[in-house]
Amino acid sequence: MKLYSILILSKVQDKAQIIASQFDLSSFGYFQRGSVQEFMNFSSTTIAERTPIGQRQSVESENNVAHVYGHPQDIWGIIISDKEYPSRVAFSLLNKILDEFLVKFPRDKWNNPPLNYPELNDYLLKYQDPKQADTIMRVQNELDETTAILHKTIESVLQRGEKLDSLVDRSEALSSQSKMFYKTAKKTNSCCVVM
Amino acid sequence: MSFKDRTNEFHSMVDRIRSRNTASSTLERRSLLSSPKFNSSSNNKKPTHHSRSEFSLMAGEISRNITNTAGKLEKLTKLAKRKTLFDDKPVEIGELTFIIKQDIAKLNKQIAMLQEYTKGQRHPSKQATEHTSNVVVSLQSKLADTSMNFKDVLEIRTENMKMSKDKRDQFLFSTAEQNAEQSFVSSPLLKSRRRGNADSPPQQQQQYDPSSSTATNNNSNSALLAQGGYQPQHEETDSTLSLGIPMITPEQQQQQQQLMLAEQDRYIEHRSTAIESIESTIAELGGIFQQLATMVAEQRESVQRIDQNTEDIEMNVMGAQRELLKYYTNISSNRWLMIKIFATIILFFLLFTLIM
Numbered sequence: 001m002k003l004y005s006i007l008i009l010s011k012v013q014d015k016a017q018i019i020a021s022q023f024d025l026s027s028f029g030y031f032q033r034g035s036v037q038e039f040m041n042f043s044s045t046t047i048a049e050r051t052p053i054g055q056r057q058s059v060e061s062e063n064n065v066a067h068v069y070g071h072p073q074d075i076w077g078i079i080i081s082d083k084e085y086p087s088r089v090a091f092s093l094l095n096k097i098l099d100e101f102l103v104k105f106p107r108d109k110w111n112n113p114p115l116n117y118p119e120l121n122d123y124l125l126k127y128q129d130p131k132q133a134d135t136i137m138r139v140q141n142e143l144d145e146t147t148a149i150l151h152k153t154i155e156s157v158l159q160r161g162e163k164l165d166s167l168v169d170r171s172e173a174l175s176s177q178s179k180m181f182y183k184t185a186k187k188t189n190s191c192c193v194v195m
Numbered sequence: 196m197s198f199k200d201r202t203n204e205f206h207s208m209v210d211r212i213r214s215r216n217t218a219s220s221t222l223e224r225r226s227l228l229s230s231p232k233f234n235s236s237s238n239n240k241k242p243t244h245h246s247r248s249e250f251s252l253m254a255g256e257i258s259r260n261i262t263n264t265a266g267k268l269e270k271l272t273k274l275a276k277r278k279t280l281f282d283d284k285p286v287e288i289g290e291l292t293f294i295i296k297q298d299i300a301k302l303n304k305q306i307a308m309l310q311e312y313t314k315g316q317r318h319p320s321k322q323a324t325e326h327t328s329n330v331v332v333s334l335q336s337k338l339a340d341t342s343m344n345f346k347d348v349l350e351i352r353t354e355n356m357k358m359s360k361d362k363r364d365q366f367l368f369s370t371a372e373q374n375a376e377q378s379f380v381s382s383p384l385l386k387s388r389r390r391g392n393a394d395s396p397p398q399q400q401q402q403y404d405p406s407s408s409t410a411t412n413n414n415s416n417s418a419l420l421a422q423g424g425y426q427p428q429h430e431e432t433d434s435t436l437s438l439g440i441p442m443i444t445p446e447q448q449q450q451q452q453q454l455m456l457a458e459q460d461r462y463i464e465h466r467s468t469a470i471e472s473i474e475s476t477i478a479e480l481g482g483i484f485q486q487l488a489t490m491v492a493e494q495r496e497s498v499q500r501i502d503q504n505t506e507d508i509e510m511n512v513m514g515a516q517r518e519l520l521k522y523y524t525n526i527s528s529n530r531w532l533m534i535k536i537f538a539t540i541i542l543f544f545l546l547f548t549l550i551m
Contacts (some may be wrong), residue, residue, distance in 0.1 A: 056462050065459035072286050088465040098294075134505070136469050143476040150483045157490050164497040178511035185518035 001084045003025060003128055004064065006120050008075045008101055009048045016045040016076065020101070022120040024128075040080055044068075048076040053058060058087050060115055069094045089130040089137065097123060203363065215248075229464055249314065254330050257305050261337050264298045271295060288352065294343055304537040360460075367449060450475050 007021040007082065018041060025033045033156055053070040058082065058129045060066075067090040077094040097120065105115060127133045131141055233378045274284060315328045 073291070077522065084372070088462060088469060091462050134506070136473065140469070140473055143473065147476065147480055147483065150480065150487070154483065154487055154490070157487060157494075158226045161490065161494050161497070162432075164494055164501070168500050168504070169495050171501050171508065175504045175511070178508045182511045182515035182518070185515040185522070189518045189522045191346065 001128075001130060003085065003124055004080045004082070005037075005078075005095065006124055007040070007044045007078045007080075008098070008117070008120075010074060010077065011043065011049070016048040019075075019105075019113060020115045020117040020120060022117075024124050027119050027147075044078045044080070048078060051076060056091055058090075060152070067091060067094065069098070069101075071098045073107075075102065086130055086134075086137075089127070089134040091128055092136075093123065093142050095140065165182065223292075250309070250316070250327060250330075254334065255310070257309065257334055258337070260298065260302055260305070261334070261341060264295060264302065265344075267291060267295050267298070267343050268341060268348065270343075272348050272351075275348050275355060277355075292349065299338070299342055299345065306334055306338060309334070367453060369449050415501065 003024060005021060005023040008019045009016045013015070021041070022039070023037055025036055029038050043059075043061075045056070047066055047068050048070070051057055051068050051070045053074065054072050056067070057090075058065050058071045062082055063082055065083055065087075066078055066086070067087055068076060069091060069193075070076050075098060077098045079094055081090060081150050100119065103115065104117070104119075109115065110156045120133045131137045166180050271288065274288050274291065310331050313324075313331060316327070
């Protein structure tokens with residue numbers, strides 16, 4: 001489950017333009033990286049031009065998927081990842097990134113691409129493992145761990161029950177023995193005067 | 196409406212505020228003129244005086260923000276309650292929700308800061324500390340009420356959206372039925388239509404690299420046939436729509452609009468299923484906790500029996516020890532008796548021999 005790149009684009013007279021982007025192409029061979037990046041740039045501009053505003057799409061090719069979302073404020077976000085990456089996480093990440101980007105860079109600063117937006121790199125690194133970064137998946141994970149722990153707890157409570165039962169038996173035996181002890185002592189004390 | 200002449204009140208308020216300001220300045224002057232001995236006490240008074248007014252300023256600002264947010268929430272409620280089918284303003288509602296969310300988060304932070312501020316402050320009287328803590332608690336409860344209202348409004352909005360979607364489906368009834376059956380299984384009709392669309396764009400868009408576009412189209416088509424996920428044929432339909440060439444009939448357009456709506460909802464459906472699974476996990480956890488509690492309650496009875504038994508044991512053993520002690524004293528006391536008896540017998544013997 002890998003994220004390859006995050007790109008933010010805007011449309012200038014019906015042609016898409018990349019405003020900010022980050023790539024993590026470490027899984028490709030060194031000499032392939034340049035061409036892969038070029039391909040990603042081109043395909044993301046193509047896809048963004050064909051996505052209407054307010055719509056989410058996922059485009060597949062070979063083993064990679066491009067998740068694209070057209071934000072209502074005329075800005076497109078694209079995440080390129082492999083097929084296994086859950087699309088829900090990708091789209092929620094896109095929402096988050098686009099909202100923060102809009103807060104940080106208002107519209108007038110979009111004129112000189114490419115802008116430097118270092119948070120993209122942080123997001124790219126953090127969301128490589130969607131299970132930890134996405135809140136819903138993290139909550140689900142923690143809940144599963146908690147259920148496992150609870151199952152173990154119930155096991156140990158069952159064992160505690162068994163031990164408690166054995167304790168009950170032993171204490172009953174001890175009680176009867178101590179009663180015999182008491183009776184014997186009483187008997188030796190009272191009957192027949194000792195010499 | 197009779198007019199009330201409140202200039203006197205206004206004058207008295209102004210005088211009060213001025214006296215408050217001059218009081219603080221007189222305190223300052225007093226600290227400057229007086230000996231260093233009094234400095235500490237007046238210094239203590241001054242910051243607390245300022246800090247108390249600072250506190251009230253911050254609290255006033257927070258309550259003002261809360262009322263602003265409540266006003267925005269009212270606007271949002273009005274917008275969300277509209278039940279019109281087509282004049283829904285999703286953009287505005289979305290923006291308003293976003294703004295309100297941000298406001299609530301900011302207010303939360305401000306109240307937390309205020310709370311820390313009051314904790315770090317020492318007040319001369321216990322009542323002042325109580326007052327500040329009460330103010331903070333009331334602000335928190337006001338904010339909690341606002342966020343509860345916000346949540347209710349969001350729920351109302353989702354219900355309305357669902358209702359409007361159902362109504363829309365009713366109007367596009369026939370196509371909806373077709374597509375509901377075909378959303379996961381691609382029918383041959385749709386397949387042929389998509390392939391027809393796939394052929395048209397490469398002919399018209401010669402400015403793009405034709406090989407890559409056909410490659411992606413073919414791959415996307417094969418991926419589409421392979422799995423019923425998001426359908427990328429929208430690229431092709433969008434391109435035909437944007438070029439304005441009526442390659443598709445109105446019926447097909449309706450179908451694709453339906454598909455697009457279904458696409459939009461798919462992300463939301465994913466999210467809702469994920470959250471539902473979380474909810475079921477939590478319910479499961481609750482059941483497990485219940486079981487745990489029942490088992491421990493059952494075991495409590497065994498523990499009580501054990502307790503009883505050990506008490507009996509202790510009683511018996513103590514009693515036995517008492518008996519043995521008595522026995523011991525008996526034995527030792529008999530010896531004393533014997534000694535005394537023997538002593539008297541010996542005395543008698545001695546007496547007899549002496550007489551003899």
